[in-house]
Amino acid sequence: MISEIPTPTPEMMPDASITPKIxxxxxxxxxxxxxxxxxxxxxxxxxxxxxxxxxxxxxxxSTFLRTLNRLNDLADVAEVSGHxxxxxxxxxxxxxxxxxxxxxxxxxFARPVVLPMSIxxxxxxxxxxxxxxxxxxxxxxxERSLKAAALWEEVHDRLNDPAVALxxxxxxxxxxxxxxxLEPEIILLDEPTSGLDPISTGKVELSLQELxxxxxxxxxxxxxxxxxxxxxxxGFFLNGELVEYAPGKRIFTHPQDQRTEDYIEGRFG
Amino acid sequence: MIDIATIRKRAKxxxxxxxxxxxxxxxxxxxxxxxxxxxxIYVFIQGLPAISWEFLTEQPREGMRAGGILPxxxxxxxxxxGTAVISVPLGVGAAIxxxxxxxxxxxxxxxxxxxxxxxxxxxxxxxxxxxxxxVLFLNFGTSILAGSLTLSIMTLPVIISTTEEALRAVxxxxxxxxISLGGTRWQTIRRIVLPQALPGIITGVILGxxxxxxxxxxxxxxxxxxxxxxxxxxxxxxxxxxxxxxFVISTQVPGMPVKIQYGxxxxxxxxxxxxxxxxxxxxxxxxxxxxW
Amino acid sequence: MRSVGWREFVITRxxxxxGYSSILFVGMIFIFLLREGAPAVVExxxxxxxxxxxxxxxxxxxxxxxxGGSILVTIGAAxxxxxxxxxxxxxxxEVAPRWLREILKPFVELLGGLPSVLLGFLxxxxxxxxxxxxxxxxxxxxxFTGSLLLGGIAIPTIVSxxxxxxxxxxxxxxxxxxxxGATEWQTIWRVTLPAARxxxxxxxxxxxxxxxxxxxxxxxxxGNAPVLPLSPxxxxxxxxxxxxxxxxEMGEVANGSVHxxxxxxxxxxLFLISLVINLAAASVVFRQRKRAExxxx
Numbered sequence: 001m002i003s004e005i006p007t008p009t010p011e012m013m014p015d016a017s018i019t020p021k022i023x024x025x026x027x028x029x030x031x032x033x034x035x036x037x038x039x040x041x042x043x044x045x046x047x048x049x050x051x052x053x054x055x056x057x058x059x060x061x062s063t064f065l066r067t068l069n070r071l072n073d074l075a076d077v078a079e080v081s082g083h084x085x086x087x088x089x090x091x092x093x094x095x096x097x098x099x100x101x102x103x104x105x106x107x108x109f110a111r112p113v114v115l116p117m118s119i120x121x122x123x124x125x126x127x128x129x130x131x132x133x134x135x136x137x138x139x140x141x142x143e144r145s146l147k148a149a150a151l152w153e154e155v156h157d158r159l160n161d162p163a164v165a166l167x168x169x170x171x172x173x174x175x176x177x178x179x180x181x182l183e184p185e186i187i188l189l190d191e192p193t194s195g196l197d198p199i200s201t202g203k204v205e206l207s208l209q210e211l212x213x214x215x216x217x218x219x220x221x222x223x224x225x226x227x228x229x230x231x232x233x234x235g236f237f238l239n240g241e242l243v244e245y246a247p248g249k250r251i252f253t254h255p256q257d258q259r260t261e262d263y264i265e266g267r268f269g
Numbered sequence: 270m271i272d273i274a275t276i277r278k279r280a281k282x283x284x285x286x287x288x289x290x291x292x293x294x295x296x297x298x299x300x301x302x303x304x305x306x307x308x309x310i311y312v313f314i315q316g317l318p319a320i321s322w323e324f325l326t327e328q329p330r331e332g333m334r335a336g337g338i339l340p341x342x343x344x345x346x347x348x349x350x351g352t353a354v355i356s357v358p359l360g361v362g363a364a365i366x367x368x369x370x371x372x373x374x375x376x377x378x379x380x381x382x383x384x385x386x387x388x389x390x391x392x393x394x395x396x397x398x399x400x401x402x403x404v405l406f407l408n409f410g411t412s413i414l415a416g417s418l419t420l421s422i423m424t425l426p427v428i429i430s431t432t433e434e435a436l437r438a439v440x441x442x443x444x445x446x447x448i449s450l451g452g453t454r455w456q457t458i459r460r461i462v463l464p465q466a467l468p469g470i471i472t473g474v475i476l477g478x479x480x481x482x483x484x485x486x487x488x489x490x491x492x493x494x495x496x497x498x499x500x501x502x503x504x505x506x507x508x509x510x511x512x513x514x515x516f517v518i519s520t521q522v523p524g525m526p527v528k529i530q531y532g533x534x535x536x537x538x539x540x541x542x543x544x545x546x547x548x549x550x551x552x553x554x555x556x557x558x559x560x561w
Numbered sequence: 562m563r564s565v566g567w568r569e570f571v572i573t574r575x576x577x578x579x580g581y582s583s584i585l586f587v588g589m590i591f592i593f594l595l596r597e598g599a600p601a602v603v604e605x606x607x608x609x610x611x612x613x614x615x616x617x618x619x620x621x622x623x624x625x626x627x628x629g630g631s632i633l634v635t636i637g638a639a640x641x642x643x644x645x646x647x648x649x650x651x652x653x654x655e656v657a658p659r660w661l662r663e664i665l666k667p668f669v670e671l672l673g674g675l676p677s678v679l680l681g682f683l684x685x686x687x688x689x690x691x692x693x694x695x696x697x698x699x700x701x702x703x704x705f706t707g708s709l710l711l712g713g714i715a716i717p718t719i720v721s722x723x724x725x726x727x728x729x730x731x732x733x734x735x736x737x738x739x740x741x742g743a744t745e746w747q748t749i750w751r752v753t754l755p756a757a758r759x760x761x762x763x764x765x766x767x768x769x770x771x772x773x774x775x776x777x778x779x780x781x782x783x784g785n786a787p788v789l790p791l792s793p794x795x796x797x798x799x800x801x802x803x804x805x806x807x808x809x810e811m812g813e814v815a816n817g818s819v820h821x822x823x824x825x826x827x828x829x830x831l832f833l834i835s836l837v838i839n840l841a842a843a844s845v846v847f848r849q850r851k852r853a854e855x856x857x858x
Contacts, residue, residue: 396807512678
């Protein structure tokens with residue numbers, strides 16, 4: 001079953017000039033306890049830019065993120081309907097290869113979870129799962145991804161140490177490096193700096209600015225300040241609905257919807 | 270009105286009740302523990318004089334009243350090994366299914382009820398079942414094979430429940446990360462979950478096998494030979510076994526020297542205690558080394 | 562699903578099969594017991610089966626004395642094991658300091674791992690003579706001796722299950738009681754124990770099940786006399802349980818004989834009793850889990 005990609009309507013676009021990477025149409029997610037998490041989401045996520053999804057807790061941002069690489073398959077999701085086209089593939093199609101999808105769409109979680117192995121093994125893990133055994137390729141990937149995550153300088157001389165020995169900030173950058181090693185097209189970040197100190201947060205945000213030259217990034221920020229700092233485009237999620245979606249510069253200075261304005265100015269949330 | 274003095278008096282009385290209560294509980298616990306220690310110590314004291322190189326490495330002679338118990342030791346070894354070979358893959362597999370694959374539906378609940386029931390079936394009923402299915406119906410005869418199969422099914426619930434517990438103790442975030450990096454379910458289990466749960470699984474397996482090694486009733490009609498002063502030649506041979514041998518020489522053979530009885534009891538106890546000790550060591554070791 | 566290769570496909574099937582195997586085994590056990598035991602119902606007249614005499618050589622197949630023997634010895638074991646087991650569980654879970662817990666728990670586990678034949682052996686050599694001389698009765702191989710040893714065998718089951726149940730009571734319950742000025746002793750009796758009651762009940766049931774199913778120890782120390790116990794004094798006389806009867810006689814019967822079938826029939830009775838006990842225990846466990854889920858969600 002291959003459905004045609006619709007031409008995105010202007011409301012779905014944050015800006016007319018973008019190149020679409022992901023097109024989401026009528027997305028609806030219901031949890032098996034009956035809770036409706038997402039209702040009628042329509043949006044286009046542009047390529048090679050940082051798209052920020054913000055809003056109060058429970059608004060469906062994380063659920064949306066995890067739908068983009070079908071990680072919700074593991075959770076108690078009763079029903080997912082609608083379409084999500086990544087390039088020209090509808091990833092909600094039950095026939096698609098979810099394993100290959102997750103290699104194209106990497107995710108970094110709020111709490112850094114390093115696997116119980118060495119720093120090096122954490123990075124090569126995903127590649128080895130994909131069948132990569134050539135040592136030269138693996139070594140190259142370790143160095144490349146650690147550099148891209150701004151961690152190489154700190155750990156290059158102790159790659160075989162257990163990853164748990166790293167500090168929280170380093171662990172989170174290792175998680176980012178682990179995703180980069182797979183050379184995905186899209187990187188999802190779910191409040192990646194919520195547990196980090198300001199210096200580590202700064203490092204992560206800096207590497208994101210570098211990474212957006214090559215990757216499509218979707219970020220759920222841990223604060224509005226962060227959202228304003230890093231966003232190229234931003235969408236405001238409230239109670240499972242996308243209220244407003246626009247370039248970051250505009251939404252944080254001239255929000256069109258009253259609810260967005262209230263939230264940004266701190267009247268609720 | 271209650272004055273301060275009354276309150277103090279009541280508090281004091283409650284304190285005393287608590288002291289007496291706690292002491293009673295401690296005493297009762299002591300009553301449980303002391304006999305266990307006494308059993309172990311007593312068997313060691315009584316059995317040690319019988320232990321010699323000959324006792325452990327020779328065939329029984331003079332109608333088991335002299336000589337060694339080697340065939341029984343070897344037999345128990347083979348039965349335990351046979352049980353391990355069958356029950357470990359089956360039990361660990363079932364535990365992986367329950368912990369990693371099964372969703373909470375009616376069939377899963379039926380599986381759980383079945384396991385609980387397997388755990389509760391009397392060991393002698395396993396013996397009957399083994400006799401009916403393996404010895405007679407499948408025509409394995411009274412053999413190590415039939416005995417190991419019977420013991421395996423009996424051991425399954427222990428292995429399943431301890432392994433499942435060990436698997437569930439592995440943080441689910443590891444699984445999510447592995448899947449998110451493009452791992453399949455089985456890759457995640459094999460590369461992350463199983464290695465992390467391994468110490469717990471080994472502990473559970475050993476505790477299960479310890480139970481199997483000490484059992485008599487299930488092998489009574491399926492594997493055990495009353496007196497067979499030679500080594501089993503294949504898995505289709507009957508065999509002597511330590512627990513059954515102890516039963517035989519303490520009830521069926523008149524004029525049995527007590528020394529040999531205690532010696533046999535001690536060897537059985539060491540077999541079981543040794544496994545128990547190894548299991549306990551592995552468990553405490555891995556807890557100390559765990560990174561999560 | 563293309564990345565999931567045939568190897569994963571096969572392994573997943575095998576794991577699923579292993580998961581379902583337990584159902585198969587329970588079913589097969591029941592079928593083979595029925596296959597070998599059901600003929601007894603036809604072969605043995607009804608009134609013979611429910612008579613007071615078990616003497617297979619002369620075709621007396623009355624199972625009442627065996628059931629009676631099992632009940633007698635099991636009740637005796639429960640009287641020993643339930644109070645001691647629960648007290649020990651409470652001590653370990655609620656009173657003992659951490660370091661002592663770490664010693665006591667493996668110790669109880671050790672008792673659970675002691676082979677029953679070893680306990681039976683010590684029962685014959687040490688306990689029976691002691692009981693005979695102390696109580697001044699003709700033989701020390703009595704239902705009483707069996708009860709004491711079976712009690713010991715049931716204790717580890719009761720302790721570990723009850724201890725788990727007590728351990729599972731949320732810390733906050735205790736803290737709330739203590740904050741209202743209750744002593745720890747009062748908290749145990751009025752808060753922790755009631756909160757863990759279903760688990761404690763399960764512990765008792767499983768302990769009794771363990772005692773009822775125990776074979777070698779009872780066979781070795783109860784004297785093996787199939788007499789219907791009619792008064793409490795029967796406790797100090799020899800008895801014969803269902804399990805011991807199977808173990809003692811199966812070796813001597815001809816396959817396919819009435820006696821052979823009758824022993825399998827006893828096996829069916831034991832199987833059904835353990836089924837009832839464990840289904841009851843399982844239903845308690847499942848109900849409890851559901852309630853816990855409601856409370857926690």
